[in-house]
Amino acid sequence: MNSLESYLFISSMLFCLGLFGVITRRNAIAVLMGVELILNAANINFVAFSKFNGMNLDGHIFALLVIVLAAAEAAVALAIIINIYNNMNTVNIDDVSELKR
Amino acid sequence: MADIVFWIISALTVMSAAFVVLNNQLVYSAVALLFTLFGTAGLYVFLWADFIAGIQILVYVGGILVLVIFGIMLTNKIKSVRISHKSMQQGVGGVVIFWFFIFLFLALTKAPWAVTEAIEPVGTVRGIGILLLTDYLLPFEIISVLLLGALIGAAVLSRGDS
Numbered sequence: 001m002n003s004l005e006s007y008l009f010i011s012s013m014l015f016c017l018g019l020f021g022v023i024t025r026r027n028a029i030a031v032l033m034g035v036e037l038i039l040n041a042a043n044i045n046f047v048a049f050s051k052f053n054g055m056n057l058d059g060h061i062f063a064l065l066v067i068v069l070a071a072a073e074a075a076v077a078l079a080i081i082i083n084i085y086n087n088m089n090t091v092n093i094d095d096v097s098e099l100k101r
Numbered sequence: 102m103a104d105i106v107f108w109i110i111s112a113l114t115v116m117s118a119a120f121v122v123l124n125n126q127l128v129y130s131a132v133a134l135l136f137t138l139f140g141t142a143g144l145y146v147f148l149w150a151d152f153i154a155g156i157q158i159l160v161y162v163g164g165i166l167v168l169v170i171f172g173i174m175l176t177n178k179i180k181s182v183r184i185s186h187k188s189m190q191q192g193v194g195g196v197v198i199f200w201f202f203i204f205l206f207l208a209l210t211k212a213p214w215a216v217t218e219a220i221e222p223v224g225t226v227r228g229i230g231i232l233l234l235t236d237y238l239l240p241f242e243i244i245s246v247l248l249l250g251a252l253i254g255a256a257v258l259s260r261g262d263s
Contacts, residue, residue, distance in 0.1 A: 007148070014137075017118045019198055029172050047150045051149055052214070055221075060228075072247060076255050078169070
């Protein structure tokens with residue numbers, strides 16, 4: 001029934017949607033949501049390959065590490081975004097271009 | 102039966118992910134992200150990854166999503182729940198992403214995956230615990246130090262200058 005390809009199909013769709021969010025959104029928090037979608041897609045791939053490789057648990061370890069990294073990344077990114085908002089009163093990533101001037 | 106549930110869960114996941122990236126209301130996007138994360142946890146259950154599914158709900162839904170909603174609330178002047186935000190260049194981005202998806206789809210259908218069948222394990226927690234304290238001890242310790250660093254860094258960053 002559920003073949004490896006169906007999981008890879010779903011995760012590639014999630015990945016493409018996340019990438020689409022990252023490149024089209026202009027609110028920094030919405031970009032962060034796109035990154036979370038991409039990380040979820042990668043996690044589905046890890047766990048799917050782990051199951052279809054004879055229930056090898058190494059993929060589960062990688063998925064766990066990715067979840068921890070996502071949590072750390074979300075915390076630091078939101079701290080940075082809140083700092084940007086306090087300093088510049090916007091979270092639009094096109095307006096935050098102080099370093100280019 | 103399991104097939105139908107699987108396709109319902111994957112349709113829920115993908116459609117709410119599309120809602121996350123296409124909707125114009127930021128809070129609605131965050132709520133749609135909730136359904137995506139729950140759908141992903143459901144897919145993990147189908148992949149016999151019970152521990153990962155539980156951790157997904159605990160960390161993503163209980164932690165990251167709450168952080169994201171906090172971030173939305175702290176970076177907007179809240180007048181109502183409708184906090185709109187714009188997307189840019191959706192047409193060009195859509196075309197590029199569409200062809201990229203076609204590329205990925207062809208790659209995953211054409212590739213000769215070496216699939217090894219397995220029997221369903223009783224649970225994965227024991228195996229993951231043994232692996233974490235034997236083969237993956239060093240990554241486990243490194244990731245804990247990284248988590249501590251990110252915690253301190255986020256606290257220092259968000260406190261400001263005072």
